[in-house]
Amino acid sequence: MASPVDPNAVLMTGENSFIRLSHDGGQTLATRLSHWRVLWCAAGSGHALFAQSELTDGKVRIYSDNAAVARWLQRSIEHLLFPAFAEATIPVIAATFARSGDARSTAVEAIDSATDHIRMTWWDTLEPFVLTMAPGTNNRPIGVFSTFFPARSAQIELNGRFAAGQVWAEKRGDRDSSSACLAWSETWVKPRG
Numbered sequence: 001m002a003s004p005v006d007p008n009a010v011l012m013t014g015e016n017s018f019i020r021l022s023h024d025g026g027q028t029l030a031t032r033l034s035h036w037r038v039l040w041c042a043a044g045s046g047h048a049l050f051a052q053s054e055l056t057d058g059k060v061r062i063y064s065d066n067a068a069v070a071r072w073l074q075r076s077i078e079h080l081l082f083p084a085f086a087e088a089t090i091p092v093i094a095a096t097f098a099r100s101g102d103a104r105s106t107a108v109e110a111i112d113s114a115t116d117h118i119r120m121t122w123w124d125t126l127e128p129f130v131l132t133m134a135p136g137t138n139n140r141p142i143g144v145f146s147t148f149f150p151a152r153s154a155q156i157e158l159n160g161r162f163a164a165g166q167v168w169a170e171k172r173g174d175r176d177s178s179s180a181c182l183a184w185s186e187t188w189v190k191p192r193g
Helices: 067-081
Strands: 009-021 031-041 044-053 060-064 092-094 096-101 106-112 117-125 129-133 143-158 169-172 175-178 180-190
Touching: 009 067, 009 117, 009 143, 031 067, 044 067, 044 106, 060 067, 067 092, 117 180, 143 169, 143 175, 175 180
Parallel strands: 060 092
Antiparallel strands: 009 031, 009 180, 031 044, 044 060, 096 106, 106 117, 117 143, 129 143, 143 180, 169 175
């Protein structure tokens, strides 16, 4: 009988929702935001937002309520997903994080620092699915299991200005997805030993 326990070691569990916007259907990115809600990792728990957008003049910004978690995410996961977000010299801006709504209507993540108010919004979601990527998939040494709620529509607001790009449709395996997903119940793993 096969074991019901995944053989890998747990790196992190929580959420990693994202919004990617483009002016040309995904050929080039105008805006990329990666929002983390970490329930558990080696650095503790907390939130982090990694952002690069026309709204930030193309510069990467990092916001967090636990800088140790943000730095851990850079070293452990973000360097594999989007290396620009892993640059350790980028300062971590102290911020508060709050969620409202849900995936059935409109979900909102609000991030507030001393100088910035960011609002990430997803709506009109497709049927959810579980993403399963074992270590070694796409040549990544770590793996991930996550419940994706792909959104047909999303927007990003920074201090009253809105990112101009659009969400685009894409496939993940045989499932309809998009460039803006609520990624909840997410666990990252690595081979044991």
